Amino acid sequence: MDTIDQRIIAQLVANARSSYAEIGKVVGLSAPAVKRRVDRLLDTGVLRGFTAVVNPEALGWGTEAFVEVHCRGNVSPDRIRARLEPLPEVIAAYTVSGSADAVVHLRAANIHHLEDALEHLRAVDMIDRTESTVVLSTLLERSTAPGPPGSDTPIS
Known part of the structure; x- marks a missing residue:
């Protein structure tokens, strides 16, 4: 490139x-x-596709949270992904370092819907406990790709 x-x-x-x-x-x-x-x-996989950027609030999904997921025992990332995929409120999930096994990004219509989504997440058989952080506002969200290695700026 x-x-x-x-x-x-x-x-x-x-x-x-x-x-x-x-x-x-x-x-x-x-x-x-x-x-x-x-x-x-x-x-070559540098570009993975093209997409529309949608305002989730305009679709009625303006409440979001990041949830640390702690699993019982040693659970593979593939198994975590398989259990999270059926939950429509899960918009992203990441394996992470630290005590959590994964961090899950949830979106919901309102706080009551978010509570229901958290209950569905907690009901997944391998999940021992969760720790949630509700997003109050978005301070910064980049849609550009990072610049080349050693660069401090996006390539936009």
Whole structure:
């Protein structure tokens, strides 16, 4: 991946609906050359896809929490993922260092829905206990990819 690829990625992060011609004007390539590079970035897994960014509050899912999950015994990440996938309020889950086995990001319509979601999470057979932190406001949320190694800035 070179600096042109990084600039193409920055353009896609800023607006994934940009045409190859529009991106080409910014990075100094023809539309077919940009398409070839984007295809290669997809094939190599640098780009994983394109998506719409939705405001969860506009869909009625404005309450969120981060939940530390502590499991009984030694539980594999695959098994944790399998038990969390059926829960629609789980929007992300991460294995972490420290005492927790995982951290789960929940979204719900309101605090009562969040309480129900937490109860469903706690009912999962391998979960021993949870510790929840409800999000009050979002201070910073980046949608850009990090810059190249050694860089302190995003590539946007």
